[in-house]
Amino acid sequence: MIVTTSHATIINGHIYEVPANTLVESLKLLNKPFIFVRHSMNGDFNSEVFKHDGSIVSHENLIPFPIKISFLRYFFEIFFTIIYFLRKFHRKINIEVFFGVDPLNTVSGLILRRLRVVKKVIFYSVDYSKNRFENKLLNFLYQKLDTTCTLNSDEVWSVSTRIVDLRRKMGLEDRKNVYIPNVPSDEYKKYLNNKKDRLCMVTLGIIGSQLEFTKVFITIKKLKKDYPNIKFKIIGSGPMVDYYKKQCEEMGIQDSIIFMGTLGHTEALEEISKSGIGLALYNGSWSFNYYGDSMKCREYFCFGLPVLTTDTHSTVEDILSNRVGLVVGTDVENYVSEIKSILKNYENLSKNSYDLARVYDDVHLDNLKRLCSHNNE
Numbered sequence: 001m002i003v004t005t006s007h008a009t010i011i012n013g014h015i016y017e018v019p020a021n022t023l024v025e026s027l028k029l030l031n032k033p034f035i036f037v038r039h040s041m042n043g044d045f046n047s048e049v050f051k052h053d054g055s056i057v058s059h060e061n062l063i064p065f066p067i068k069i070s071f072l073r074y075f076f077e078i079f080f081t082i083i084y085f086l087r088k089f090h091r092k093i094n095i096e097v098f099f100g101v102d103p104l105n106t107v108s109g110l111i112l113r114r115l116r117v118v119k120k121v122i123f124y125s126v127d128y129s130k131n132r133f134e135n136k137l138l139n140f141l142y143q144k145l146d147t148t149c150t151l152n153s154d155e156v157w158s159v160s161t162r163i164v165d166l167r168r169k170m171g172l173e174d175r176k177n178v179y180i181p182n183v184p185s186d187e188y189k190k191y192l193n194n195k196k197d198r199l200c201m202v203t204l205g206i207i208g209s210q211l212e213f214t215k216v217f218i219t220i221k222k223l224k225k226d227y228p229n230i231k232f233k234i235i236g237s238g239p240m241v242d243y244y245k246k247q248c249e250e251m252g253i254q255d256s257i258i259f260m261g262t263l264g265h266t267e268a269l270e271e272i273s274k275s276g277i278g279l280a281l282y283n284g285s286w287s288f289n290y291y292g293d294s295m296k297c298r299e300y301f302c303f304g305l306p307v308l309t310t311d312t313h314s315t316v317e318d319i320l321s322n323r324v325g326l327v328v329g330t331d332v333e334n335y336v337s338e339i340k341s342i343l344k345n346y347e348n349l350s351k352n353s354y355d356l357a358r359v360y361d362d363v364h365l366d367n368l369k370r371l372c373s374h375n376n377e
Helices: 019-030 072-089 103-114 136-152 161-170 188-189 214-223 243-249 265-273 288-293 295-302 314-319 332-344 345-357 363-376
Strands: 002-011 014-015 032-041 048-053 055-063 095-101 119-124 155-158 177-179 200-204 231-235 259-260 277-280 306-312 325-328
Touching: 002 019, 002 103, 002 295, 014 243, 019 032, 019 095, 019 188, 019 277, 032 072, 032 214, 055 295, 072 103, 095 103, 095 363, 103 119, 103 136, 119 136, 155 161, 161 177, 161 288, 188 265, 188 345, 200 265, 214 243, 214 332, 231 265, 231 314, 243 259, 277 295, 277 332, 295 306, 295 345, 314 325, 325 332, 332 345
Parallel strands: 002 032, 002 095, 095 119, 119 155, 155 177, 200 231, 200 277, 231 259, 277 306, 306 325
Antiparallel strands: 002 014, 032 048, 048 055
16 A cells, blocks of 8 residues: 655645645556545645545545644644554554655654554655745744654655755765656656647746746737737636736737636646747745746656746756756846747757656656565565
């Protein structure tokens, strides 16, 4: 049995659990029974348990009531997770691998390993921030928990080279320090033959204040003089959708901007496959982005999309060293010139982007197979 535990959040009525999504999809491909525990990031819904056994999926609530107070919620999540698996497996080692996505989930696995229910604990480190919480005491406790999970887990799967380096500096042995970038599962391969529209730019994510949109709209308006058919697809939802729609109308470019709303992961991959340039223009307001691996960039690579991004995340190192796109600041004229440059050098950038994706093909599946084979020895 394999267990994955993660947090998710609700935005405009849709549940986002992106960090755990690829792991769950890969476990389905592996065709092994597994249990997925999903907690609420903000206390908006009950913690849930999903049992996957082949084509059969069952569901039950883990915590029977939502808890809004963060500290209490974290405590109850750990407590109820431990009690659930103790009752299910009666202190016998029946869980081969326990994945904890973030330190709060990993500590449950470490306690269950001590109680001889879990054989191996993997700390899935999907992001990191030196100042995760404004409350100094809470931030201190979080950092201590992060270090404890790093040094006591059987392996740490880090999504970026910056986090890998950070874990090494903490004292983590190289054999336990595994680099697992945010590449999608095999689902994307069914869309590889779709025709790309070079003049269609795409981005996806939460439509809030962490991604740059206003300057992209101004850029589109300027580019329309030379490229009248240019388009910009926005996949996702968030608190600022109406604000940005109004901006487009005021600029007179509403016909060039396509707000697609929230799509399922496979539907989003299909839309990316039909696009020509991938945008990942973070403005740096989320501090944990610095250590993170841009999932949207990894998805762009899979379909050979050249990328335009800001120097706010770890994936920039791959983008520059493999020449798969361009890195920009936050200046509109810079956006305009760099998009024109991408279009002029499209074939080379597109090939490099596609080649980079092949480097990390099946990284989740291969490492899952490795873990399972070791546990069977």
